[in-house]
Amino acid sequence: MYSEEHKRYLNKIKRYNFLIRISQILLFIVFIVVWQILSDKKIINPFIFSSPKKIITCIINLHKTNNLYKHIYITTLETCISFILGTIIGLIIASIMWWNKYIAKVIDPYLTIINSLPKIALGPIIIIWAGSGMKAIIIMALLISVIVSIINIYQGFTSVDDIKIKLMKSLKANKLQIFKKLIIPSNTSIIINTLKINVSMCLIGVIMGEFLVSKAGIGYLIMYGSQTFNLDLVISGIFILCILATIMYYLIISIEKRLSLKN
Amino acid sequence: MNILEIKNLKKIYHTPKIETLAVKNFSFNLKEGEFVAIVGPSGCGKSTILNMIGSLDNKSDGDIKFNKDIKIGYMLQQDALFNWKTVLDNCLLGLEIKKIKDKNYVLNLLEKYGLKGFINSYPTSLSGGMKQRVALIRTLATKPDLLLMDEPFSALDYQTRLSISDYVYRIIKEEHKTAIMVTHDIAEAISMADRVIILSSRPSTIKRIVDINLTDKKTPIDNRKTKEFPYYYELIWKEIDHV
CATH class of the missing domain: 1.20.5 (Single alpha-helices involved in coiled-coils or other helix-helix interfaces)
Structure with a gap:
C-alpha cells in the first residue's frame, strides 16, 4: 500500500x-x-476566411458526392508508396555508403548539393520527364524524403561505438556480420526516427506534387479551390490534411512502441 | 612450453602530418598457463602491443609466432555488451558469429560462475561489475587458449575492481588459460601476474621483466597482503618512467 x-x-x-x-x-x-x-x-470576411460551419457543410457535400474518399485515398496512396520506396532506397544507399567509405566520400558533396536544392525547382522538369500523373508526384516526394533519410541513417551507422566494432572484430566477425548483428540493431531508434521524419517529408512532397500536376488528391482539392476562389474548399482541404498527417504520425508512433517492446 | 614467441615487434603510426614510432624491439616468450602483466606509463603503446598480438592491428615489423594453432579471446576495457540482447545472448555472440548452435558450454559457465539467475536479464539492469563478469564469460564462450585483456577493470570503481579481479583470476586459473593483461595499476599487476613486463615511455621498449615470487600465492586480494608485495611495488614503481 x-x-x-x-x-x-x-x-x-x-x-x-x-x-x-x-x-x-x-x-x-x-x-x-x-x-x-x-x-x-x-x-x-466569411467569403475569404470561411467559417467552421461552412467547412463542415463543405466536407459533408464532398462526402455526399463521394469525392471526399477518392481524394483522401489518392493522397494516402501516394504518400504510402513514396514513404515505403523512400525508406527502402534511403536504407540501401546508407548501407552502401557504410560498406564502402570510398563511395561515401565520393558522393558526399553531391548529397549536400541535392539536399540544399529546393526540390520544388525541379517541378517543371519532373512534369516533362515523368508526365502529369501519379509518377511525377511520387518522384517529387522521393526527392524530398530520400536525401534526408540517407543522411540521417548514414550518420547513425557511422556513430556506432568503436569499442563494439573492435569486439566484433576480436570475435572474428566479417563485415556482413558486423552490419547485421551490430550496426542495424544499434540503429533501430535512429531508423524509426527517420521514418517519422519521412512520413511528413513524403506528405509535403505529395501535396507539392499535387499542386503542380494532379487531377485528384487533397493537394488538388486545395489548388482547385483556390483557382475557383472557393475558400471553403481550400480550408476544408487543409483541415482534412491536418487529420491525415496526425493519423500517419500516430501510426508510426504505435509501430515504434511495438518495436521497443520487443527490444 | 612456449605458446607464443614475439621477436623485435615494431609499430609505426601514420597521420598525414607525422609518423610516430609507438613500439620497438619488443621481444618476449609466453609459456602455456602463464599470466603476464604489461605495465607502463600511460600512452606508451601497451594496448597497441595487445592489438598486434590479437591481429586487430597490423605490425610494422617483427615476428609474432604461435607455437600451436591457438584461439585468442579478447577482453576489452569496456564491457561493450549489446543492450538489445539478453545476458545469455550476449555471451553467445562469439558462437553466433561462428555459427555454432551449442549453448551448453556457455550455460555451464554462467551457472558455474554465479550468473545463472541473470541469463534472461538485459545489460541495462546490471551493475558495472556484473557486466564485466558477463563480458568475461562472453570471451570464454569461444574456448580461447590465450586471453588478451586490455585494462579490463579500469572502468570499474575500486571495490568492484578488487572483487572482479579475484573473480577473473579464479576463472582463468580454473579454466587453465594463458593470459596477457595490460594495466596501469601496479598493485593489480603484482597481485595477479607471474611476470610483469615494464615498458618505457614512447617509443616503448621492454625496460625490465620482473618475475613475481610471492610466498603463499593465492587469490589477488590475498596476494596483496604478502610480505614481498611492497618490495615488488617499490621496484616496479621506480622502473616506470614518471612524467
Missing part, C-alpha cells in the same frame, strides 16, 4: 495531466467558437 504522501503525490500528477488535456481541448473549442462568431458578425 502507498503512504498518504505518495497518494497525494500521485493525485497531484493526475490533476496536472488532466488540466493539460482540458486546456488543450478548450483551446481548440475557443478557437472554433471565436472564428464562427467573428465570421457571423462579419468582423472578418
Whole structure:
C-alpha cells in the first residue's frame, strides 16, 4: 500500500495531466467558437476566411458526392508508396555508403548539393520527364524524403561505438556480420526516427506534387479551390490534411512502441 | 612450453602530418598457463602491443609466432555488451558469429560462475561489475587458449575492481588459460601476474621483466597482503618512467 504522501503525490500528477488535456481541448473549442462568431458578425470576411460551419457543410457535400474518399485515398496512396520506396532506397544507399567509405566520400558533396536544392525547382522538369500523373508526384516526394533519410541513417551507422566494432572484430566477425548483428540493431531508434521524419517529408512532397500536376488528391482539392476562389474548399482541404498527417504520425508512433517492446 | 614467441615487434603510426614510432624491439616468450602483466606509463603503446598480438592491428615489423594453432579471446576495457540482447545472448555472440548452435558450454559457465539467475536479464539492469563478469564469460564462450585483456577493470570503481579481479583470476586459473593483461595499476599487476613486463615511455621498449615470487600465492586480494608485495611495488614503481 502507498503512504498518504505518495497518494497525494500521485493525485497531484493526475490533476496536472488532466488540466493539460482540458486546456488543450478548450483551446481548440475557443478557437472554433471565436472564428464562427467573428465570421457571423462579419468582423472578418466569411467569403475569404470561411467559417467552421461552412467547412463542415463543405466536407459533408464532398462526402455526399463521394469525392471526399477518392481524394483522401489518392493522397494516402501516394504518400504510402513514396514513404515505403523512400525508406527502402534511403536504407540501401546508407548501407552502401557504410560498406564502402570510398563511395561515401565520393558522393558526399553531391548529397549536400541535392539536399540544399529546393526540390520544388525541379517541378517543371519532373512534369516533362515523368508526365502529369501519379509518377511525377511520387518522384517529387522521393526527392524530398530520400536525401534526408540517407543522411540521417548514414550518420547513425557511422556513430556506432568503436569499442563494439573492435569486439566484433576480436570475435572474428566479417563485415556482413558486423552490419547485421551490430550496426542495424544499434540503429533501430535512429531508423524509426527517420521514418517519422519521412512520413511528413513524403506528405509535403505529395501535396507539392499535387499542386503542380494532379487531377485528384487533397493537394488538388486545395489548388482547385483556390483557382475557383472557393475558400471553403481550400480550408476544408487543409483541415482534412491536418487529420491525415496526425493519423500517419500516430501510426508510426504505435509501430515504434511495438518495436521497443520487443527490444 | 612456449605458446607464443614475439621477436623485435615494431609499430609505426601514420597521420598525414607525422609518423610516430609507438613500439620497438619488443621481444618476449609466453609459456602455456602463464599470466603476464604489461605495465607502463600511460600512452606508451601497451594496448597497441595487445592489438598486434590479437591481429586487430597490423605490425610494422617483427615476428609474432604461435607455437600451436591457438584461439585468442579478447577482453576489452569496456564491457561493450549489446543492450538489445539478453545476458545469455550476449555471451553467445562469439558462437553466433561462428555459427555454432551449442549453448551448453556457455550455460555451464554462467551457472558455474554465479550468473545463472541473470541469463534472461538485459545489460541495462546490471551493475558495472556484473557486466564485466558477463563480458568475461562472453570471451570464454569461444574456448580461447590465450586471453588478451586490455585494462579490463579500469572502468570499474575500486571495490568492484578488487572483487572482479579475484573473480577473473579464479576463472582463468580454473579454466587453465594463458593470459596477457595490460594495466596501469601496479598493485593489480603484482597481485595477479607471474611476470610483469615494464615498458618505457614512447617509443616503448621492454625496460625490465620482473618475475613475481610471492610466498603463499593465492587469490589477488590475498596476494596483496604478502610480505614481498611492497618490495615488488617499490621496484616496479621506480622502473616506470614518471612524467
